[in-house]
Amino acid sequence: MAQPNIPMMPGAGEPASALATPLLDVRDVTMRFAGTNGKPVTALANVSLHVNTGEFVALVGPSGCGKSTLLSILAGLETPTAGAVALRGDPAARRLGRAGYMPQRDLLLPWRTALGNAITGLEARGTPRAEARDRARALFETFGLDGFERSYPFTLSGGMRQRVAFARTVLAARDLLLLDEPFGALDALTRAGLQRWLLDIWGQLGATCLLVTHDVEEALLLADRVYVLTARPGHVRLEQCVPLERPRRPEMLARPELVALKAELLAALVDEVAAAPGGGDA
Amino acid sequence: MSETRTVDRDASATNAAELPAGAPDRRQLPTRRRSAAWVGFLRRAATLIVPPAFFFVALLLLWQWYAETLGTAGAVTLPPPTRVWSVLVAQRDILWFHTQVTLQETLVGFAAALAAGLICGTLIDFSPWLRRALYPLLVTSQTIPIITLAPLLVLWFGFELLSKTLVVLLVCFFPIVVALADGLRSADPELLKLYRSFGAGRLRAFWSVRLPGALPSLFSGIRIAITYSVVGAIFGEYVGADAGLAVYMKLKQASFNTAGVIAAIIVTAALSIALYGATALVERIALPWYYAQRRTGGASR
Numbered sequence: 001m002a003q004p005n006i007p008m009m010p011g012a013g014e015p016a017s018a019l020a021t022p023l024l025d026v027r028d029v030t031m032r033f034a035g036t037n038g039k040p041v042t043a044l045a046n047v048s049l050h051v052n053t054g055e056f057v058a059l060v061g062p063s064g065c066g067k068s069t070l071l072s073i074l075a076g077l078e079t080p081t082a083g084a085v086a087l088r089g090d091p092a093a094r095r096l097g098r099a100g101y102m103p104q105r106d107l108l109l110p111w112r113t114a115l116g117n118a119i120t121g122l123e124a125r126g127t128p129r130a131e132a133r134d135r136a137r138a139l140f141e142t143f144g145l146d147g148f149e150r151s152y153p154f155t156l157s158g159g160m161r162q163r164v165a166f167a168r169t170v171l172a173a174r175d176l177l178l179l180d181e182p183f184g185a186l187d188a189l190t191r192a193g194l195q196r197w198l199l200d201i202w203g204q205l206g207a208t209c210l211l212v213t214h215d216v217e218e219a220l221l222l223a224d225r226v227y228v229l230t231a232r233p234g235h236v237r238l239e240q241c242v243p244l245e246r247p248r249r250p251e252m253l254a255r256p257e258l259v260a261l262k263a264e265l266l267a268a269l270v271d272e273v274a275a276a277p278g279g280g281d282a
Numbered sequence: 283m284s285e286t287r288t289v290d291r292d293a294s295a296t297n298a299a300e301l302p303a304g305a306p307d308r309r310q311l312p313t314r315r316r317s318a319a320w321v322g323f324l325r326r327a328a329t330l331i332v333p334p335a336f337f338f339v340a341l342l343l344l345w346q347w348y349a350e351t352l353g354t355a356g357a358v359t360l361p362p363p364t365r366v367w368s369v370l371v372a373q374r375d376i377l378w379f380h381t382q383v384t385l386q387e388t389l390v391g392f393a394a395a396l397a398a399g400l401i402c403g404t405l406i407d408f409s410p411w412l413r414r415a416l417y418p419l420l421v422t423s424q425t426i427p428i429i430t431l432a433p434l435l436v437l438w439f440g441f442e443l444l445s446k447t448l449v450v451l452l453v454c455f456f457p458i459v460v461a462l463a464d465g466l467r468s469a470d471p472e473l474l475k476l477y478r479s480f481g482a483g484r485l486r487a488f489w490s491v492r493l494p495g496a497l498p499s500l501f502s503g504i505r506i507a508i509t510y511s512v513v514g515a516i517f518g519e520y521v522g523a524d525a526g527l528a529v530y531m532k533l534k535q536a537s538f539n540t541a542g543v544i545a546a547i548i549v550t551a552a553l554s555i556a557l558y559g560a561t562a563l564v565e566r567i568a569l570p571w572y573y574a575q576r577r578t579g580g581a582s583r
Contacts, residue, residue, distance in 0.1 A: 075479045097481020107473050111494050111571040120490065124482035154575045172480050 021089040022050035023176060023208050024074065029083035030233075031069055043069045045233035046083070051176065056202060056209045058219035061229030062269060067212040070234065071180045074210070075101040087175060097125060100173025104184045106165040108153040114164045115140065115149040121172025132171070139167050142204060144197075159190040163197070176208035183218070195221060196250065203247055216265045220244075220253060228268045238268045319577060361541040369541040370548065376530070377549055383526040385553065387443060387515040391450025395507060399455055403462030403500075407492070408484075413463070424456050428517060436522035446518035446526070453514035454507035461503020465496025498572050501565045508561045512554040527553075 028046045035041040043066040051057045061067050072078045074085060076095030087093040100121070108117045115136050122132035140146050143163050153161055162182065169177055182198075183191045195218055202209065202222070213219055219226045220242055228238040240261060244252055252258065342363050349362035357365070370377070406413045432449050439445040469492040477487045519528030527546050534542030566573060 072475075077475060077479055096479060099479070101476065101479035103472055103476060105472060107470070107476050109473075109491070109494070110575055111569070120477075121480045123490070124477060124480035124486055152571055152574065154571075 020052070023053045023055075023088060024051040024210070025086040025089070026050065026070075026074070027084045027086070029070070029073060029080045029085065031066065031073065031078070032081045042233035044073075044080070045235050047229075047234060047236055049227050049236055049239075051208060051210050053208055054206060055225065056211070056223045058223035058226045059210065059212045059229060060214060060216055060219045060226060060265065060269060061212075061234065062231045063214060065229045065231045066234030067229060068180055070229075071101065071178050071210070071212055075099050075178055077101075098173075098175045100169035100171075100177045102165060102169040102177065102179045102182050104181045106153075106161045108161055108164060110153055113150045113152060114145065114156065114160075117153065117164055118167040118171060121168055125172075136167065136171060139170060143167050143201065157190075158186050159194055162186065162190075162194060166198075166201075170205065170207065173207065176210060179209065179211045181213055182211075184213075192250075198222065199248055216262055216269065217253060219265070220258060220262060221248060221250060226265060228265055238265070240265065358538050358540055361544070365541045366544045366548070369539075369545045373542065373545065377527075377545065380525060380527045380530045380546075381549055381553065383523075384512070384515050384519065384528070384550075387446040387518065387526065388450055388511045388553075388557070390443065391447040391515065392454050392508060392511045394447065395451045395454035395458055395511075396504070398451070399458030399462060399503075399507075402455075403459045403466065406459070406463045407466040420456060420459060423452075428453060428514070432518055432521040435518070441522050441524055446515055446523060449518035450511050450514040453510045457503040457506040457510070458500070459503075461506075462496060462500045465499030466492050468499065469495050497569055501561075501569065505558065505561055505565075508557050509554060512550060512557065516550060 026047060026049045028048055029044055030042070030046055031044040032040045032042050047066075047070060049057075049059075059067055059070070069078070073080050074095065076098070084091045085095070087095055087098060108114075109120070112120070115133060118136040118139070119127075119129070119132040122135065123129070127135075137146075137149065140149060143166070145160070145163055145167065148156065148160065148164075153164070156164065166182065169179070183194050186194065199222060211219070211222060223242055226238075226240050226242060227236050228240075229235065230237045242261070243257060244255075253262070345360075346362045346364065349360050349365075352360060402416070406416055428449060431452065432445075435445045435448050439448060466488075473491055474487055477491055482490070515526070516528045519526035520532070523529050527550050531543050531546045534540075534546065
């Protein structure tokens with residue numbers, strides 16, 4: 001039913017070798033806000049990371065570590081206080097409209113059908129409606145959404161809505177996908193189902209992807225590489241490759257080396273969570 | 283290859299787990315749900331209509347009985363409903379003539395208020411400076427009683443259509459502007475952020491997100507405005523006009539024809555209700571998603 005070839009970004013499917021110019025290169029990004037009491041709050045401090053073309057990278061961190069702020073910066077929605085973000089080696093590239101940005105809430109427009117919602121990103125870019133609809137229809141088939149094109153969001157289940165939102169993200173993306181806890185608002189069962197679904201879909205899309213999550217297992221299952229972020233101010237504490245071949249299955253997480261890796265990541269995270277309440281802006 | 287296929291099956295298994303009824307069943311749901319909704323609608327309509335209808339009929343009977351006990355004096359002070367009805371029937375041509383005048387004033391005034399309200403509400407939304415400049419003025423304008431303004435309007439703009447239209451405009455403008463501005467302002471910031479990440483400009487976000495999202499609020503304002511509009515037109519006529527339902531009322535009042543006055547009041551009320559009903563109908567047609575969502579109780583699924 002599903003064709004592996006979906007219109008996707010150029011260069012997709014290359015091996016994740018770090019030798020070529022990374023698709024996304026984040027160097028020493030620092031972000032400060034004016035706090036409520038006038039004191040500046042540092043949300044991110046000297047964050048450096050990179051995402052190679054065709055790679056799936058996960059960003060794990062405790063809540064309040066500035067993960068969402070970082071994604072906003074990467075999507076081009078905010079400008080960092082210091083540091084540089086280079087897209088395809090170009091630090092001056094305009095990133096708005098290049099990345100497919102997906103927030104936690106599905107944010108579907110209640111007055112549009114599922115298909116109408118999926119094409120909003122393409123529409124905003126000026127893609128002709130007929131072409132946008134054709135592309136969305138092809139993707140709906142791959143996503144197991146065929147037959148629901150004309151359904152309104154309020155008639156769909158949480159998992160279906162999230163899939164429609166994901167279709168919108170994939171269609172809007174030209175370079176990479178930025179997923180901000182896309183399954184965070186779902187119940188555990190739906191969440192597990194969607195994780196496996198994403199694993200399968202991602203293999204077919206061959207997209208470059210940066211996923212923010214606080215679920216270590218989710219990160220290990222989906223990603224090629226995992227970064228652990230510290231809490232306020234956010235800083236990269238740990239970087240680990242996930243030694244799993246693809247296609248992956250959830251059972252693989254039971255392998256000894258994966259269990260050890262999970263323990264290591266969790267330890268780094270728990271340290272952080274313990275440090276967070278008193279941590280402040282030190 | 284075989285690997286992909288197993289994964290495929292897994293994906294559809296997830297599907298089935300999510301939808302216990304099975305996907306094909308779900309696809310048939312809309313029509314079934316629609317017919318069920320119709321039955322529900324009729325039942326709700328019945329529970330809505332029966333109690334007030336019962337009360338209304340009881341009140342009419344009481345009125346009839348009381349008016350009859352008054353005897354001949356009642357013809358002037360309180361004519362019975364049957365008498366009012368016979369006036370309505372006998373005078374239907376002349377009442378229709380005056381109704382047309384009032385209706386024209388109402389509709390022209392309302393349309394002008396709608397156009398001005400849409401422009402003004404959008405401008406307020408686009409420029410914080412304009413919001414600060416216009417909002418206090420708008421609120422202040424509402425503190426001035428129309429009663430004191432109407433004679434001035436007649437003085438400045440004459441006894442014809444224009445002065446009455448302006449009264450209606452003044453009455454209807456405020457609820458429309460405020461409803462639109464508030465609706466536009468209440469757009470989900472996260473949704474606007476998402477649109478910005480698409481590379482969409484302000485205009486695109488306005489047409490695709492803010493305006494459609496503001497429509498339910500706008501329609502609430504329009505419904506308030508339309509109920510005021512007939513009252514506004516009647517008031518304008520009362521102050522100075524040569525035709526219209528209020529003119530008819532004044533003439534009947536002057537000749538102690540109470541039944542005629544009551545007949546005109548009934549026509550006025552019917553006019554208001556008809557306009558309100560028309561607005562509600564347009565709203566249903568314009569916002570099917572909004573009502574469908576409310577019918578399912580807002581619970582997504």
